[in-house]
Amino acid sequence: MTVATLEDRVEWLEDRVNELLELRPRSSRKRPCASRTLFTLVAEPGPGVQHSSIKGRKFTLVRALTRKQCEMLQLDDAYRYWNYRFSDGWSVTIKGRLLKHGERAPKSNGFLGYEWMIDSIIDKDKIESTRTSKEVDDGNDQR
Numbered sequence: 001m002t003v004a005t006l007e008d009r010v011e012w013l014e015d016r017v018n019e020l021l022e023l024r025p026r027s028s029r030k031r032p033c034a035s036r037t038l039f040t041l042v043a044e045p046g047p048g049v050q051h052s053s054i055k056g057r058k059f060t061l062v063r064a065l066t067r068k069q070c071e072m073l074q075l076d077d078a079y080r081y082w083n084y085r086f087s088d089g090w091s092v093t094i095k096g097r098l099l100k101h102g103e104r105a106p107k108s109n110g111f112l113g114y115e116w117m118i119d120s121i122i123d124k125d126k127i128e129s130t131r132t133s134k135e136v137d138d139g140n141d142q143r
Helices: 006-023 067-073 115-124 133-137
Strands: 037-044 058-063 080-085 091-098
Touching (some): 058 115
Antiparallel strands (some): 037 058, 080 091
């Protein structure tokens, strides 16, 4: 039995690590954008609604997007806008932009359960409800 020196062991370990790294499949992880994306939702009540606790308030959400998603959405440090109108007259405007390098994200105060709108924007570059028009017309906008 041979006694290996510490240097021999380290060399052997380095060789094994390099072999494993070569065998490892290349990462399929999507590369993130240079910056995170800030989405802001502003809800406006429909006609006839006098008082609302969310009228004009801004709700924020930050998402990390892949480089491909940023290119598809043509996002940069200027805002892009998406609008959605519910059958009861309420409307929502979502604006999105990339956060600048080193910029602190504002504290998120939730997104009122409308994260599905962000998912739709990321997937289709528009806000599209996955519910049928009958579900929307029945006032089931609780999603």
